[in-house]
Amino acid sequence: MLTFTIRRLLTAIPTLLLISLVIFLLVDFAPGSPMSDIPLTVPPEIRRKMIEAMGADQPVMVRYVLWLKQFFIVEPQYMFDAMFGTNFADGAQRIISWQSKVPVFQIIGQRLPQTLTVVGTAYAIGVLIALPIGIYSAYRQYSWFDQAGTFFAMAGFSVPTFFTGNLLILIFSVKLGWFPTIFDTNLQVTDWASFYKMVMQMALPVTVLALFNAAEISRYTRSSMLENLGQDYVRTARAKGLTERVVVLKHVLRNSLIPVVTVIALGLPTVFGGAIVTEQIFKINGIGAALIGAIHVSDLPTVQTITFIFAVLIVGFNLIADILYGMLDPRIRYD
DSSP states (O other): HHHHHHHHHHHHHHHHHHHHHHHHHHHHHSSSSSSTSSSSSHHHHHHHHHHHHHTTTSSSHHHHHHHHIIIIIIHHHHHHHHOOOOSSSTTOOOBBBBTTBBBHHHHHHHHHHIIIIIIIIIHHHHHHHHHHHHHHHHHTTHHHHHHHHHHHHHHHHSSHHHHHHHHHHIIIIIIISSSSSSOOOTTTOOSHHHHHHHHHHHHHHHHOOOOOOOOHHHHHHHHHHHHHTSSHHHHHHHTTTOOOHHHHIIIHHHHHHHHHHHHHHHHHHHHOOOHHHHHHHTOEOOOOOOHHHHHHHHOOOHHHHHHHHHHHHHHHHHHHHHHHHHHHHHTOOOO
């Protein structure tokens, strides 16, 4: 397992470098410029100095190498200095947002708690809902519960989140007035009253995302469970006199979780990246909203950094999923 992990980590390095180059070039060559909002009355020499101040006058490969160095070396040094009070960074140039003129990782640190609170809670609830539904639907195939679960999964996965979000706002916020329509990012939980307000404003976005995630995961769980319930080892376990609870939850479920773990692991980066559409609907000031705002104003360093972080998380959770395979299924060996 250790050899496999090291080999995968070494393979991930060129993969991430290639992804970083593609992201940087695509964003850099995309239409739009941070200078487009500057009035035409600004003298050309002033405009040129502003471009130089942002470093946009350098050749594209020079800017790419500098950005890569800042991402993998300078920013980790600043984080290490902040945690342990050291001075490894020593005032090195960080990745600076063209829009706000502050470090991009500082923006991410400010937005991340909002995203983790809402999107992370929704994802956890979605997984907790999906697994029991998928397991019981497969065990009671074609029962009324299975039919209801199938309808719930198809509806939840087919209907886009922007439609579900606006529908819930219209019904429960506008018509009934039960929940707020906009997420208050300045709310601090200090007592039971503020905690209640936080729960109320999280209810609608968490519901939208949890239903969408649960629909997808429950279908994978049901399909994988049905495939394993007909295997020979299940009949052997029943013939040996094992109870249905042990057969289903210990033997069948463990082997069925392999594709489910892949879906869950690949979905976890969305927790950190933020559900962009849902954050826009409910005005959640998270990472997804920061990415959309940066795209609107052509803030290239912010767009490149957030997008690449998302790519790093996908590669990392792929590795975690592969490692979990060997823990769930002893038949899988990486030697």
